[in-house]
Amino acid sequence: SHVMATPSSTSTFVHLFEWSWADIANECEAFLGPQGFKAVQISPPNEHIAGEQWWTRYQPVSYELTSRGGNRAQFIDMIKRCKAQGIDIYVDAVINHMAHGNGISIAGKTYGNKQYPIYEPKDFHKPCAIKSEDYVNDAWRVQNCELVGLHDLDTDSPRVQTTIAGYLNELVKLGVAGFRLDASKHMPAKDIAAILKQLQHSPLIFQEVIDQGGEAITADTYLNNGMVTEFKYSVKLSHVFKKGRLASLKGFEKDWDLMPSDKAIVFTDNHDNQRGHGGAGDIVTFQDGKLYELANVFMLTYPYGYPKVMSSYNFNGDTDAGGPTEQVHQSDKLNCNDQLWQCEHRKPYITGAMRFRAQTGKSQSIQHWWDNDKNQIAFSRGDLGFVAINRGSQVMNVTLQTGLPAGVYCDELSRTSANDCSGKTVSIARDGKANIALKPMDALAIHRFAQVN
Template identity: 60%
Template sequence: MKTKVIKSLLTTGLALGIVCQVQAAAQPTTFVHLFEWSWQDVAQECEDYLGPKGYVAVQVSPPNEHIQGGQWWTRYQPVSYKIESRSGNRAQFVDMVNRCKAVGVEIYVDAVLNHMASGSGTGTAGSNYGNKSFPNYGPQDFHDTCAITDYNNRWQVQNCELVGLADLNTGAAYVQETLAGYLNDLQDIGVTGFRFDASKHMSLGDIQGVLSKVNGSPLVFQEVIDQGGEPITSSEYQSTGLVTEFKYTTQLGNTFKNGSLALLSSFGEAWGFLPSSSAVVFVDNHDNQRGHGGGGNVITFEDGRLYDLANVFMLAYPYGYPKVMSSYDFQGDTDAGAPSVPVHNNGDLECFGSSWKCEHRWSYIAGGVDFRNNTADNWSTTNWWDNGNNQIAFGRGSSGFVAINKEDVNLTSTLSTQMSAGTYCNVLKGQLSADAKSCSGETITVNNGGSINANVGVWDAFAIHQGAKINGEVTGPATLKRTVIFIQAQTQSGQDMFIRGGIDHNYANNNLGRNCQTTNFECAMTIRHNNLKSATTTPWKTNESYLDWYGSEAAQSSTAEGTPLDWTTNAWPAGWGTKRTVANDGYGEEPLNIWGQHYWMLDVDMDCSKAVNNKFEVKAYVKNGQGWEGDINQANTPYASSNHFAECGKINKFNFNSNIVEIRSF
């Protein structure tokens, strides 16, 4: 049977090149894999984030009883089909499904149908198993024991044991009925889709037999690892649902890591991939980010900004049904199970640090989802531009436009688009206000005639769409530039650095006509933080909009002493253990730090229009340590001051309590 493709895919007509030129309402187009999350955490994430941000569905880990153990792969060794797993019990699973559906988020279950557990023992619901005896099966329900030693032997791949796991005889009527009963039970709860794990190890006829006994038409996507050169191909599974396109992942990784982005103009079927309407695509998944299951030159969260840019491309380019990965930090141990701390931990969000990574919340990825949702009506690329290397840009008709710069110099070019003239929110870095009159981050201007005078920073991107167009006078910051400040100070564990700054009140009043006594933030610098990876400083950065003289802002954490900085070094010594980097962890080794250890870093996009001769004042404070630094007497400043002066749009290096300054371009 052919499974239905839910409306969010929007591929049936679009794959035929039918392009609607009328701006359509945003429609969900992307799902996320919340790998190893508990049912309670998934439910809260649906309500707090996934529903409001327009994700169509969540892929959850296998919910059935499995073997005991802390490793992640225990979930892929079934014991029974009782809904009792490390993620929670049946009641918690039902509650999650209902709460997610209430906010418009569907649930896809990772279904392990090919096999049961190896060995013997007691499962997570208390069921005993061993010697091919399980609550649902006896030895007669399995293929004879044999090992897969030759992936060019179709019979062996589909009838022998995958890494020693008891291989179900999925061609037998009883086994098919039992598997279908499990899937029907999940559908009765409210599950609307399934990932069929290890589909390559089941024949097409066996999968058809199971689905013929399944009620309704759930969305099905099948894991078929096909990198070419084997008799079992992904294309043969198209009649039973969508199929994971692992060639997409490998080629995207190869191109972003070692190739030229200019080659991506024809990415998709022309590269030998499945038809767009049949493909589930992803930058990485839970297997290949660990070097398993079709692993190769895969880009993962450990690649920092490269991962951001690869996801932006996947979400902006019209091919396949995209899945966003949401991981945890396994710190090099590819067997390690999920962190012991919940994601939603008594009001604290345990994301972005050394436990849960929550990539789906990263601004470039969430913004990419927003872009895709708002450009689904134009399922084609237009106005492709590249520099022959690693700077590219393309449109989605009149619905949207994206530019990606994976080079060490700015992308500066006049780009042609089909967008209407006006000012747009760069959805990778900010959000349009509810009244559509301002943007919380960077804005992009489309000129009369549809051109953009682009200036995209090093290893950066922008994405705009018609749904993020600012109406009326632009009140958001239109001159945001990336600005970095390093301040060297030897500190101890438990100490943190903050800065305050802006423009002197008296100077602003006497020379700029700004009354900063009446409106405090007239002398403040509007900022948007680029580094939200540190578990320590991200809570202080949340809801901070200004570098100012006043400490914590109204919506900012009251424990913030101003604008927080992150500790960096130019090289992470081997003796310090697992390398930490700013790109991955929010602190540690940082390429822009060319000086040494103990350089505290601020990385923001800043509104330079508030600066004086493009400069502004800065003073540092070490919490639980030295306190405020002393007076500074810096040369070549726009006016007299006892503070440092930094330059907007530049890399600024200072030393605590020192007059020395170094200012560099990116």
């Protein structure tokens, strides 16, 4: 039977959106492994429609491993090289539907009239279009009609279930450690359960269910199958950082009506809502600069959910634009810059907050919460770590109880590597108190395993 593997609360993964398999393999070796990330979510690896837009990846033509990311050999090489660095690969599995209409695939195959290499017309639901009001009052249509014209697989049929399970089992055999199940809200939870029952191992499962409240289908229906994306977190965290008061984050888990921490995949933004797709609101993204880094610092240092860091590219306001044609890792240079790949996961404060999470995960309790009722906050992770964030426009300068033993601590966010003390330091007195000084739009995170001797 299917037993869910739970990631430890010490872990962080990153979505390398539209990165090629060769780039991901290089990034595992150059950065993700040495820094201590847990896993990478990759773009869909299966055969998809031809075209330049990023979303061609969400129109499957077959489950053959030929995609813009690379071919099967490159896919296998990526898994091996990442695994050697301790990095898992999570595949974005597009299983609710197949490509719209007629056309040609990236591998040069033709499809049309619901005829694909692995499916035929009888494998699909009778066509009807999902209308916006269906989300509010017609669960059946959301799951049985077509999402933006994509031919909807009859996921209730044993033949379809076996075909999908065959695809997932093949990936697990190649070393894939987890799956994002795309468009899960558009599949009945029992159909997903029937597919998962046929898996030969227990990969990490997270279902993409967009539930911001007020819809006919709710995220909790899917919790028995595994983890679920917590969109309320993305929307509410974004709102607090953009327009609200950080002080209101005190005890947010109780106020925001969220799913249990060990079921929740949390993120600041994702590949859809950062560009206004997938019913987005006003979300924090790389375009918010320092504000975005602070939102990620909060997500990564606070013990709620399994956090996913978004890694994006500059799309110049064109919400359909595919990624840069330049690879990230070119022979002699790294194309992480404002114009091309954003590489948010390499921003020192974001990487540093990820390392802080890895070091403090054993203490899930929040203590010594402090705020100034506005945009300055601080809290400890039991007696293992302490965090302060100043999102205000005034200097923060206050003496606070840290809950940590006396000593001089290195700030994990501002040091340049995990082995030096090149950034800020904090001196904690014998009573556990310390002077915490932060410029506007700055943060610090100290923990027991980074002290000056």
